[in-house]
Every structure is written in C-alpha cells, then in structure tokens.
Amino acid sequence: MSREQRQFIQCVAALTMLIDHIGAVFFPAVIGFRAIGRLSFPLFAFGIAQGVAYTSDFRKYLLRILMAAAVSQPIYIKLFALTQLNPLFMLAWGALALYFWREEKKVFAGILLLGAYFADMSYGWYGVWTIFFFGFYGMKESLCFYGQVALNVLYGLTTGAWVQILSLFSFGFLDGKWRIAALSKKLPRYFFYVFYPLHLLVLWGIKIAV
Numbered sequence: 001m002s003r004e005q006r007q008f009i010q011c012v013a014a015l016t017m018l019i020d021h022i023g024a025v026f027f028p029a030v031i032g033f034r035a036i037g038r039l040s041f042p043l044f045a046f047g048i049a050q051g052v053a054y055t056s057d058f059r060k061y062l063l064r065i066l067m068a069a070a071v072s073q074p075i076y077i078k079l080f081a082l083t084q085l086n087p088l089f090m091l092a093w094g095a096l097a098l099y100f101w102r103e104e105k106k107v108f109a110g111i112l113l114l115g116a117y118f119a120d121m122s123y124g125w126y127g128v129w130t131i132f133f134f135g136f137y138g139m140k141e142s143l144c145f146y147g148q149v150a151l152n153v154l155y156g157l158t159t160g161a162w163v164q165i166l167s168l169f170s171f172g173f174l175d176g177k178w179r180i181a182a183l184s185k186k187l188p189r190y191f192f193y194v195f196y197p198l199h200l201l202v203l204w205g206i207k208i209a210v
Helices: 003-026 031-037 039-055 058-078 087-102 108-116 125-136 141-159 160-172 191-209
Strands: none
Touching: 003 031, 003 039, 003 058, 003 191, 031 087, 031 160, 039 058, 039 087, 039 125, 039 160, 058 087, 058 191, 087 108, 087 160, 108 125, 108 160, 141 160
16 A cells, blocks of 8 residues: 555545544534544554554554543543543554554453453444454455454444444545545654644634634
8 A cells, every 4th residue: 555545544534533523522413424424433443553564663653642642631531521531542552452463462462452341442442443453454354344344233232323334434445546646745754643632622722712
C-alpha cells in the first residue's frame, strides 16, 4: 500500500470521526452523523495495525499514542461528559496486544485481549479485538473481514448498538485502487496525534460559546 493510500485512509478516518463528534455534541438526535461516523474507527484500527507492523521503534510509537491520549483525556471528559478513558487509550491497548502476538508473546497478548472486556475505555473489548483482527489484513484478509463481521454482530447483541455494523463499509476504503492527487504531498509526521486533542478542544470551545 502506497504512502498516498495510507494518508487517504487516515484523512477519511479523521473526517468521519469529526462528523461523528459534531453529531454527538450538537445534533445527537440526527442519526446520519453517527452513521457516517461508524466508518472512522475501523480505519483508525487499520492504521494502528499497520503501525505495529511497520514501525521501527514500537516503544516510541506506543508512547506517542499514550501522550496524545493523556493530553486529550480532560478535554474528552468535558466535551462528552464521560469518565471512561478516551479511544486513544484503547488504541494503545490494542497496539500492545497485537505487538505481543507478533512477537510470539501470546500469553501476554491473551491477557490483554481478555482483559479488555473489563477495561472502562471507549470501544473497550470491541475496539481492541478490531485492531487485533486488522493485524491479519494482507496475510489472511478473509479472517480479518469475517472476524470483523463476528465482532460487530456480537457487539450489537451485547450493546444493542446495531448501527456499528455500518463500520463494515470501511473496508471499501482499503482498496488499493483509491488514488487521491491532493494527497501527493506528505502530511506532517505528527499531524494525526495533534488532530485528535485539537479537534476535541475546538468542539468544546464551540459548545461553551453556544
């Protein structure tokens, strides 16, 4: 997968997440915002799985996610009136579980995968297992896809949030045929680590102002 393709996926993930959060904060009764937003998380999960596979220094990669998560947490609490950990902590959890699995430390991976069920963080076990299954993308794509189907059905049965099954449409953006000329220039390395807390801060400011 080319750099342009990866950047395109990241931009779609960021844009659909922004739409989702605008809906959650300002238009909670309009399901369209949340439906579009369902595309974002699987694309972020895919990016995390790719990052685990290709980063040259996993510890620094994990630290960057955790730093962005820590900076975002107080804003996340204020904006959404939630006390659970924000999704970046879940991304870090999933990244660590997948890393242990790839390093043949499967006992530690199993502890994290099972332990996610008890963790009070956004997307919880569903998010961690989504990242785990995306770790097989490119090697066993059928396992990745059908694993996502099973996760979404199980998530719907346990939470009643069947709208999340729309996230399966995100696989369409992973097709290597997508090419966006506007993304020919490389985005700043830390753009998406900054984007998450920054967009929360802007939305919070608007919420206070109105």
